[in-house]
Amino acid sequence: MITTDFAPGSPCWLDLGAPDVRTAAAFYGAVLGWDYESMGEAEDMEGGMFRKDGKVVAGLGRLTEEGARPAWMIYYRVADADAATQAVERAGGTVRVAPRGLDDWGRMAQYSDPLGGQFAVWEPGTDKGAELVDEPGSLCWTELYTSDAAAAKEFYGGVFGWQFSDMDMPGGGGGTYTLITPAGLPAERMHGGLMQLPAQNLTLTSGRPYWHPVFAVADCDAAVARVIENGGSVQMGPDDAEGVGRLAVCLDPANADFVVLTPVRS
Numbered sequence: 001m002i003t004t005d006f007a008p009g010s011p012c013w014l015d016l017g018a019p020d021v022r023t024a025a026a027f028y029g030a031v032l033g034w035d036y037e038s039m040g041e042a043e044d045m046e047g048g049m050f051r052k053d054g055k056v057v058a059g060l061g062r063l064t065e066e067g068a069r070p071a072w073m074i075y076y077r078v079a080d081a082d083a084a085t086q087a088v089e090r091a092g093g094t095v096r097v098a099p100r101g102l103d104d105w106g107r108m109a110q111y112s113d114p115l116g117g118q119f120a121v122w123e124p125g126t127d128k129g130a131e132l133v134d135e136p137g138s139l140c141w142t143e144l145y146t147s148d149a150a151a152a153k154e155f156y157g158g159v160f161g162w163q164f165s166d167m168d169m170p171g172g173g174g175g176t177y178t179l180i181t182p183a184g185l186p187a188e189r190m191h192g193g194l195m196q197l198p199a200q201n202l203t204l205t206s207g208r209p210y211w212h213p214v215f216a217v218a219d220c221d222a223a224v225a226r227v228i229e230n231g232g233s234v235q236m237g238p239d240d241a242e243g244v245g246r247l248a249v250c251l252d253p254a255n256a257d258f259v260v261l262t263p264v265r266s
Helices: 021-032 081-090 149-160 220-229
Strands: 011-018 035-038 047-052 055-062 071-077 094-102 106-112 118-124 139-146 163-168 176-181 192-196 210-216 233-241 245-251 257-263
Touching (some): 011 118, 021 047, 021 055, 071 210, 081 094, 094 118, 139 257, 149 176, 220 233, 220 257
Parallel strands (some): 210 257
Antiparallel strands (some): 047 055, 094 106, 176 192, 245 257
């Protein structure tokens, strides 16, 4: 589970790059019950924060990078963004945004893994990350689709020290799913997973790996209905995954991908 103590290597923040901030804000407000708070007063909004029940859950900004697809960027907690950058480079990754400070909030950097999967790190200052996780309407899991699971484990293990454990895919359909736990923590603190898919199945990125967030919802089917009603679409599901819950892989109106999950609670 993801918690707000944000152990090193655990997901602590995420933000969405969207071509139309107003449309994205309205969509996620309708689907996940988020309130949008603009960081500026201009009518043509450039970005801001999403809140759920008054607590910050994610960020939103206008997509400005030429050729980039609309997508969620997931940030992992690190003690030192410069050291993380060196680890990424040693492991064969690429620096997309060099470490930089955001006033006294903290420092961030963005990277690509050796096969092109994009992710980021956050070195906290006064801002530790999301204020609500693992509750309906907030981040509860992160997931990597990759064409080479072994290479992904080697890379991310080297960068973050993650612990990995493999399991058979739920439902008996074959395949392996790899669970991710921060270094030195017990299995109940696992925060994500990775799954190998043929490159031709990674259509959103023309074959490159990609991360996406999983948001907890109280009712997966109702959330899927809201996705469709508000201009999004569904790639897969809703389906029941034994021991996991009921989930669906969705796209927002700009084709940024995310998952909604009604988890099984013990």
